[in-house]
Amino acid sequence: MAVEILIAESAIRDRVVELGRRIESDYAGKPLTIVAVLTGSLIVLADLVRRIGIPHRIALLQASSYRGATTTSTMLVVNESFAPDVSGRDVLLLDDILDTGQTLAALVQHVADRGARSVRTAVLLRKIGRQTTPIEPDYCGFTIPDAFVVGYGLDYNDDYRHLPYVGILKD
Ligand code: XMP
Numbered sequence: 001m002a003v004e005i006l007i008a009e010s011a012i013r014d015r016v017v018e019l020g021r022r023i024e025s026d027y028a029g030k031p032l033t034i035v036a037v038l039t040g041s042l043i044v045l046a047d048l049v050r051r052i053g054i055p056h057r058i059a060l061l062q063a064s065s066y067r068g069a070t071t072t073s074t075m076l077v078v079n080e081s082f083a084p085d086v087s088g089r090d091v092l093l094l095d096d097i098l099d100t101g102q103t104l105a106a107l108v109q110h111v112a113d114r115g116a117r118s119v120r121t122a123v124l125l126r127k128i129g130r131q132t133t134p135i136e137p138d139y140c141g142f143t144i145p146d147a148f149v150v151g152y153g154l155d156y157n158d159d160y161r162h163l164p165y166v167g168i169l170k171d
Helices: 009-026 042-049 102-113
Strands: 002-007 032-037 057-067 074-079 090-098 118-127 139-144 166-170
Touching (some): 009 139, 032 042, 042 090, 074 102
Parallel strands (some): 032 090, 090 118, 118 139
């Protein structure tokens, strides 16, 4: 399938530098743990943490959502074998994309329930007009139109994650 470039590699690099600077000044002197949501945020995680020049920890969370058999609501299941110890930590949850907002809202609650001192959120991308769950990310890379995007960690059937840019998948 063809991929049309939406956000070029250089634009992502510049924005990640900006976000890193902001996070660095906001969390100076605090026990920061960046908790990245697998698998889509791995690439932005690797680039972002190298732009944050203060001591911090990195952790991973794996979550899967399932559509209920009898309802339209989805249920989020967190894989506890990856669960980081966040008690007393200032957690910054990092996800690749904010779509409906369900995943991030549920994970904020999950991390708060495990004793984090504070929980904020960062997303590389935020889709316009898709949000159903009210959550305002504290750090956002880019706002994008409502299209299916791949690259820079985002996948279609686990392909395309390696692309150095974010692109729209054309069928
Ligand atoms: P919600 O709706 O909970 O979903 O905000 C966030 C998760 O949905 C996936 N997602 C996408 N993945 N291209 C992708 O590769 C997309 O355009 C897209 N939109 C949503 C993604 O896993 C994200 O964490």
